[in-house]
Structure formats: C-alpha cells, structure tokens
Amino acid sequence: MSKKHLENADMELAMSRVDGRVKVTGAAKYTAEVQLPELTYGVLVESTVGQGVITSIDTKKAEWAPGVIAVISHLNTPGVPEYKLQNQDVIQKQLRVFNDANVYFNGQPIAVVVADTLERAQYGASLVKVTYSKEKSFSNLKDNIARAIVPKKAKADPKGMTSDFIRGRAEAYKDAEFQVNEEYIQPSEAHHPMELHSIIATWDAEDKLTLVDKTQGSQQTAASIAKSFQLPAENVKVLSTYVGGAFGSALRVWPHEIVAILAAKKVQKPVKLVLHRNQMSYMVGYRPYTLQKVAIGASKDGKILGLSHESYGKTSMYEEFTENVLIMSRMMYDIPNVDTKYRIVPLNVSTPAPMRGPGEATGSFALECAIDELSYKLKMDPIELRLVNYAAQDPDKKIPWSSNFLKECYQLGADKIGWNKRKAEPDSIQDGEWKVGYGVATGTFGAFRNAASVKATFKPDGTLLLQSAIADIGPGTATSMTAIAAKNLGIQPENIAFQLGNSTFPKAPMQGGSNTVATVGSAVVATCDNLKVELAKRAAKQKPEWNNAIPKNISIVGTQLVNSDEPSSKVEIASLFKEDNLSELVIKGDAAPGEESKKYSFYSFSVHFIEAHVHELTGVVRIKNAVSVIDCGTVVSPKTARSQSMGGIVGGIGMALMEDVVIDDRTGRTVTASFGDYHVPVQADIPQMEMMFVNEKDPYLNPMGSKGLGEIVIIGVAPAVANAVYNATGKRVRHLPITPDKLI
Amino acid sequence: MIENKTREKEDEGMASNSRRDFLKKSSVITAIALTPVAAVKASDLKLDERLSEAIEQMSLSIEINGQQYNLKVEPRLTLLDLLRERLKLTGTKKGCDQGQCGACTVHVDGVRTNSCLSLAVMNDGAKVTTIEGLANGHELHPMQEAFIKHDGFQCGYCTPGQIMSAVACIHEGHANSETEIREFMSGNICRCGAYANIVNAIREVKAGGKV
Structure with missing residues (x-):
C-alpha cells in the first residue's frame, strides 16, 4: 500500500482557510449584508392553492400601509422582455414570473410588496388579499405515475442518460440464479443552505443592472438575467463574494431574483429580497422525490449477469428537470447486460434542482442497496461482491479509466473501520439495548474540467493577487487556489490573495459538479506559468542564462527569483520592475480541457463505511462511526478537503435518516417547510469520523493531478447507512428516510 | 371627503x-x-x-458590544433585525427567523439568546455581545482561533452563531465531555457539516482554560 494516503491527523495540520478570519469575526459580507443607499425591502406574496387561476388581487390595504412603496403582481408588472420572445427553450422553461394569472404550485410567488423597512414590507405582504378559481392539484408521484413522460431531453439526445438504454440484453437478470428485484424511494430533500437565498437588485440606468446575489455562478447569473431582460451582457454585473452554502440551490436564476429585479425597476431604488426559511423548501429547488426499480441477477460466484434500473422523478408542470440517476448503473460495475429507463412525472410542484451529488446520489441509494441485498442472498461479503464485479475499464464508454483506486479505497476503509468485526448474519451484534451493524457503499461521479481564465497582479514586494469569477459556496476555493499558486510559484500563502465571486472577473464556470479545482486550478497554474515566463524574460536582460529557464524550474524564494537549473543566477524580484518603472505586472492565463476525455473515462470514486447502532425498543438509529475513503486524485488543500468530505457524510446521514419534504397532497402545500419539521443533522447526530484520501494523482485531467471531490463525498453515504441498519437489525428499509417507525 | x-x-x-x-x-x-x-x-x-x-415608535436603550444606543424602534422589530438592518451589525446571521437554527445567537447579559426570537424592545437596558464584540481588537478570542485551526466551518454562515454558542456553552459548564458538548451545541445547525471540527475546537478551548 502506498504511503501517500492521507488520514485525519495528516490533514489537521495543513493550511487553514485564507478567509477564516473574516468568517469567525463576522466581517465577511454575505449577499443580504451589502450596504446600499436608499435600500428598500421586498417581501413575496405566495399562492395558497396548488393549481388554479388568480381571480383577484386586492392590494389597496397593503398599498396604504405605512412605508409601503409598491405592490407588484401580474396586474402591474413592468414585464420580463424574454417572455414575449417566440423561440424560447421549450425544455428549460422557467416559471414566468408575474406573467399571467396561472398558478402551478402552492407557494408560487404571485406578488411582491416593497417597503422602506423589512417589518413594513412583511406587514404589507400580509394585507394582500388574493382570490382564486381553484382547480384540483396533483403532487403525489406514486398516485400519478401514469402521468410519467419521456423527457424531451431524451428525444433530443438519444445517447444521453435520460434515454432508454440497453447494453447486451434487456432484463437479463431474469435468467440468473440469484436475483434481487425491489423498489426504492428517495423522498424530496431541500438543500437548506444556512444562508437564506437573497438578492439586492439595483438598476443603475435604464439598461444597466447590478445584482448582489446568492449564486454559484456570477457570470452565468449575469448572462441569464441579461437574456431575460434583453440587456447587453456587459450591462449586468453580479457580485457574490461570500455565499453561505448552496449545495446546488444557486445553480440557476429563480423566480425571486426576477421578482427583485422587476420590483427595483418599478420603485427605481435598490430592492433587497431575502427568502424566508420555509420558502427555501419550495422556491429554490430540491432533490426530487424519485421512485426507482432495480433488478439484479447474479451467478453463484457473485458475477452480475444483468441489471435493470428504472427511475421516476418529480418535475414541475412548466419545466422538465432531469438528472443522472442511472449513470452509476451503466458504468460502475462490469455487467454485460444493463438496461435503464428514465421517466419524469410533471406535478403541481416547483421545479427541482440538482442537490449535492445530484442524481448520482439518488441512483446510488437504489443500486448500492440492491448490491448489498444481493450479497446477503449470495452469502458473500459485500466488499467481495463489489470486487468480483470491479470494472477494469469503463464498461459504458469502453475506454480506460484515467485513474481508479477503488480497490485501495475498499482496503483502507475496511481496515480503518474494523470490517472484520462485522457479522455476515444480520442482527448478530448486541451492545446493551443497541443492535450494531456495519454497512458499505460505493460512490462515483464524473471528474469534469471546463474552461477558465485567471488574472494575476504581481507587485515588486512579491505579493500576488489572483482574480476569477468563480464562486465559493463553502469548500474553500480561495484557499485551494492559494495553495495551488503557492506551490507553483514558491510564494508564501500569506502573500497571495485570491478574489472571486464577481462577474467582471475572468471567466469561470459555475461552482457545481465538483469541477472548480480541476477547472480554475488549471487556470491558476497556467497564469503562474505565464507569470514565471514573463519574469524570466525580464531576468534575462540582467542575466542571459534566464533565456533558457523553464517554468517548472522557476520559483520565487523570499525576494528573489530562482532557477533550480542555475542556482547561482538569482535576481531580485523588485529589480525586474525597474526597467520600465512598472508598479505591477498584470498577467492572464487561460486553461481549457483538451482531447483527453476521448481517450480516458474520468471519474472520482469513494467508498463509505458506516457503523450504525439501532435502539431495539425505540428504533432510533445512531451513527457511531463513519469512514470515507476517497479517490479524488491529488489533494491540493488537505484541511478543507477533509472538512468537505465530512460535510458529505453529514449530508448523507441526513438523507438516510431524517430529511423528507412532505407535501399535503390535498393542497399541494409543503408541510415540512421549517427546521422544526424538516430535520437536518444536528451536532448530537454526528460522530467523530475518519476521512481518508488515496491521494494518488490522476495523470490526465489537469496539471494538479486532482479529480473532483464535492459530490462523491455524499454519493453512496445513504446506502451505506441503510446497509448498516440492515446488518444491525435484519430490516431492509427501501423508502428513505429510515425513521424509527420503520424499524419497530 | x-x-x-x-x-x-x-x-x-x-x-x-x-x-x-x-x-x-x-x-x-x-x-x-x-x-x-x-x-x-x-x-x-x-x-x-x-x-x-x-x-408606534418606542424608545430603546441598549448596550451593544460596549457601545450605548438610544433608539426609537417599532415594537415588532426583532433584536436580530435591529442588529442587521438598523445598526449594520451583520455578523449576526439570519438563518431561519424562527428560533430553529441558532445562526442569530448573541449574548444578552451573558446568556446565549436567539436574537430572532427576541423583540428589540424586550432588551431595554440590556447588554448585548455579538460576534463583532468578541475579539479584543485585532486579537481574536480563543474560540475564534480554535475555529480557524480546527476548520470549524465551511461556508461560514452559521459560524458567528456557533462561536457565540460555543463560548456560552463553556461558561455554562456544559463542555465537560464530547457528548455534553454535542448535546448543548445541538441548537446550532451547520448545513456544511463541520460538527466534528466544532467539537474539537470547543474541547481545545475548554482544555486551554482561557474562556
């Protein structure tokens, strides 16, 4: 075994977050905290029916209330120009805000009250009286499965993950000696980042907008808004310096953002609109309720002969939301016969959104539980079963993995959690009143890389400023980018600043799908290399041997530029600025993926181990130990990577044991909208955990050797919990969350 | 007429x-x-x-982070919105506005309080400490230092509330074991899942005896 791998103790000593100080002192300004003159407050009025038509909106009392400046609805909206265009994208059709009197879900924003203080806007909103012509609403997926449709995306992209797929033969599992054929339900889950979704919209001119906005992509939000309001792209500026979590909820523009912009247009002042916590469960997306059917057939030796996997997910009436629920079934194991079918069911609910580990986390719950169930039928260790079916190359694309250290992950994790303590027979270990069980599951997510640019400003005093439009929703992007630059240049991290979350900064993708380090990190490396070339060029005017210097041998040591090939030819950094009297050197670097994805299949992998204790009388589940072993390539920032991984386990425990967006199907209203009803893990639910990284570089994805991390840390956690609960109790819960009532 | x-x-x-x-x-x-x-x-x-x-304006006399404020406020104004919207002390966070997440935790006369559940006028004559008042000038409070060292946060939004709660947790005598800390810190939700690191930070500060 390689000694490269990282454990808790190695990572605790690593570099701390560069924005730690501003976050622990309260100095970091999140969206709703940015101060603007003449600020006004917008509060939404929501529909109270699940489907119908607004017949009247009485706004007089609200308008008359002290401090209220305007009440805006479909009756007096300034309008969104894009809604009038003919050629709109018919697949991604956003809710048309205040466009007409139609109501598609309970909680739909139908008006906004703008006032000079928050209290006055809230009171004003309570005075708006709405009447409806109410129609029957449909929000239950199981009851309405007959309404399932093939997504338009499947028709547009027949080879994509949402199209019906067959490798080998369909339903080949039926011919196998050992079979599992079960239904699994993942209920809707709300992202609930701790920062409420917020926006401050300001029209700087008739055709110019500035938005302080909670978003995972400042430039993508700017582009989307520019399109909606038919403005020149450069006239929309978006700032999102600090984002208090998102987990996928801020990957697109939502109705409340359009509302704030419309309101600001109407009142000609900056409008701040902050969602209420309860609104966060139905206004900014959610992991959709998904029903899956998985059938697996294997021979006695554990070799899986056939896998059939169907998925039915919720979507809204106005927009088709799809995700890669079935990808893992196609590529994770070496199975000759695989067929998949993906359907969506349009209902009177708002549009879902990718939530951390998106469809893959949902799919892994069904697949990895089914694999576990198969292991019991075969009387085979579930790790052994996975190793028997290990795919030496990507069975879906039929090309080699860029890197795959899954076998190492299984080994490291099994040793760490003490897998040998597990009993093959469920309900075998008792600890007082608690039944003890161990579970394992695998996670995987594509390792992606996009195009990005970075701007560097280097000063004679040796300090470096890097800028990118990328967001940081919490993983510590400025920290990991600083670590990459520090390693590349030799500059001490404290002399590097990384600024982000500004649409006017150089190009970056959204922070989502675990692509930030691979994408922006590559641009940081390119920029640092460009900077070194420029410095060497300048140094060569003093010492000609610098003409031969290559970037990887150049570093900045203290106040000097050093070439490891020619240690004697050091030059003072400050002297490189003298010749043209420059006060700073500005360098840009670009990086984009090449042809590598044609040759190799890029995935990150994780294996999660859970020790669960189940109280035999009450059915309460306590997670006593959790070990994740992660193959995400080289770890560029160990301390933050460890925290990110622990966060994945915590999210997965929530998914497994408590999170459940319950809708009252009579009204379409979300019942579990507050933290009082929608339970997320709290301190008492979470044990100490061991995060391990294989830390072997991926040779092909990017210069750092990294892959992605943010998704694989949650993908596979919920099934590992469910599998541990089964091992402890002999009770198989296939409908999350695993609440005590399902175990007693 | x-x-x-x-x-x-x-x-x-x-x-x-x-x-x-x-x-x-x-x-x-x-x-x-x-x-x-x-x-x-x-x-x-x-x-x-x-x-x-x-x-409808009522007078309010309140000391926040050592500074005296004499204000006229609407009675429906919460302490949280007074801090964030009126006084621009935005270090205290709004996470749920209904006492369920702990992001708005401040100390009122030394006791940890969900400022979203407290009307500003209920705090007439009170001494309030927010996250902005915890450090001694440039010198961070030991709990702030420990949160950085142990990486007790990711996005940072629940962090001020966690830190205010953590300091109070030790003062209350509720930080004697890992289990006790978990129980008495369970009113502060961290969606990024930094719980284990937060416990480690609190244990270290408690052991250091500086709080």
Missing part, C-alpha cells in the same frame, strides 16, 4: 380590527374633526399613517 369615506368603508370591511386599523381610523377621525379642507389634505399626505407611525 369621498376618498376618505371609501377608505373608512374598506377598513370596516376588514375582519380583523387590529391596533393599526384603530390608529388609522382614529387619526382619520381626528382629521375630520378639523376642517374638511384640512382633512382632505391630511388624507392626501397620508397624515394618519404618519401619525400612527410616530405613535
């Missing part, structure tokens, strides 16, 4: 007879008792509203 009557009629039509409605009516009546011309003018200027606005 016609406009006035219409408005009065609408008021009568309301099911609820709130204090505000009463104030509106009484101020309109006061206006009518003057001259008709003045009444029309009063209505146009929404004088009744301004009157009720003035009446």
